[in-house]
Amino acid sequence: MAFPREEYDWRLGKARALMNAHGVDILLADCAELMTWLTGYAPSETMYRVVLLPKDGEPVYVLRKLDEDPCRRNNLVARIVTFEDHEEPQLAIAGVLQLLGMEKARIGVDFNSYSFTVRSYRRLMELLPQAVFVDLPDASDALRWIKSGREVEQLRAAAAIADKAMGAIVHDIRAGMSPRDAAAIAARTYLLEGADTGEVGPIVRSSGGHEFLHGGLGNDRLEDGDILHVELIPKIAHYCARLMRPIFIGQPSREMDETARMLISLQDQQIVEMKSGAVASQVDAILRQGLLKSGLRDAFPNVTAYTLGIYNRTPRSSDFSRVLLPTSDWPLETGMVFHLYASAQGLGFSETVVVTEDGGKRLTQFERRLLSSQA
Template sequence: MFARAEYDWRIAKARLAMASADVDVLLVDSGELLAWLTGYTVSETMYRAAFLPRDGKPWFVLRALDEAPCREKTWIEDVVGFADVDDPCSVIAEQVRARGFAKARIGIDTHSPCHSAATHARLATECRGARIVPMPGLSDSLRWVKSAAEIAVLRQAAAIADKTMLAIAQTVRPGMTTRDATATASAMFLQEGADTGEVGPVVKASGSHEFLHGIFKTDRLEEGDILHVELIPRVGNYSARMMRPIVIGKPSLAMRETANRLIALQDRQIEAMKAGAIATDVDAILRLGALSQGLRPTYQNVTAYTLGLYTRTARSSDFSRVLLPTSNWPLEQGMVFHAYTTAAGLGFSESVLITRAGGERLTQVPREILSANRLETPLRRTS
């Protein structure tokens, strides 16, 4: 996916963090950070890790079965495979000692989804003599600000989301089901170059905002129903995201009025998402605006969260940076967020890039309630 110069930039960024923590070698086991730093990632069927010294060449330790695909994807030349009968932590400790790090300071992101308390204790026992230095949150913080190359891939994913959303809106009809709409999206993802056909929530909306994480089931769609569609296409593990309500038939005047007010608030929020802005102030534009206008009785969820690289971990969304009333940190140029809002059965969201001038929408489907009879012309992308 990326040139070696891109990885050199990432390595330098990681080593700067290592210098700040005064560690000799970094153990990388987070699925996302493995992909970001090495170019290769794999599920944790058996424990695996890559190691980046502050000085010297890195190495990778993983199942022998995964050794060949790892060599194909990674820039790391030193790849060690172990048999399934071997204990991964024992093999890792042997490799640490063999490379002269028996008494080193080993940095580990203790917030990594792949670094359980049991794994930590096992490594501490196997690597006795070395000192484990917690670096909590490192796997996420290194990736908050995206490079130009990463943003280019996110634009590809956003384009797939755009095309797929319009395809659903143009084909859905009364009598069809949520499963039909999901099948359309899944096929479009694969045809357009997404990593997988995993779509995201496609459900019949109801109530205020409870539908957002609705359980997928086969619901028949009738005239007047709202189909809530959230698309999460990934390209090279980089995910863009977008939500739109699709009305079966023609949206009512009340729906359009609610949508216009919700969109206006979110437009203001996206405009304010500029480098240097304090996240809690940006959050307040939408949160307090929706509450003051009576669009929602309460607003307990985040209004945006970090977007980027997703792999096989226990989480499906990255909440390491979110917009909340307690988010007292500045937005940085190059960050990308999934900004979303819901009310009265309607949900709108965009993938938003932080720039000096304000938020730039990577997703570009018209910001309105969608219905088939209003989407006769193809989308024109502006970038």
């Protein structure tokens, strides 16, 4: 298990405090990240499944029979009720709620959960006509924004794998190799170092200003003068750290080095200001306005940071429930963790950063410069 029982007790208490604030009797959690956070385990969405958390008593996992064994081995807090594949998940869930005496309850659900479909909502209302479904806005994400010390350590361990994988790529990459070769180096390092999977992020030949960031993996051969953009996203116990670096194939020009130094300098200023209580939009402005004023970018449509933490295999590859934008009028809090990234002129740098009372602290530790295949 990634965490001891007391960690989950703290999380359940935090969830129950939210339930009490909204006057609900039981929480229906179906977002994979929240299910993992509450219990330590979440299966795929092959069939609908939930964790039911009453105000009193133990949580109940309701899931398909085939997932019972891994659930039993990977969760410390919930009892398990299963259904077979020919049975309807919503009917099984309604049956458990009735057994718990919750057929007339106020049931808290995050209506913004990607798992809580219109069909599931309507079917549960049909099966539980006397129940009241109460929206808990963004609860699936908001409960997890502030990380415990143990969670930060998991992210730190994932960040160390990102550092090692980046170093392996820089050591081995040469002209004539492809982005796919770099991805294979990273995946091998992930698995040897204990990551959950060998899944790497975007590793592509960069082009233009920042359009390359979400490019697809290719077999094109790298030539002298190319820039290989590497984003690494290793996970340990589902906790994902992220790291971006540009690797120049050959020897970069002085102008390119100066651009890299500008990006790094502005991002360093952001990290310094990521103190508990700082307004997110003001931290965002350091990089956004700095790059626009410098002329390195003539437009800035994207965020400068987004939330990191638990990343299950879900429809979304990044958690944008908390991001740095000009409209982000909320305060940073100690224990929040972000993927902070800066890009311009074909270069991209990023770090995994935790907010503290004294400013941001980098969990990723790889050297911050424009890397070269000839270094």
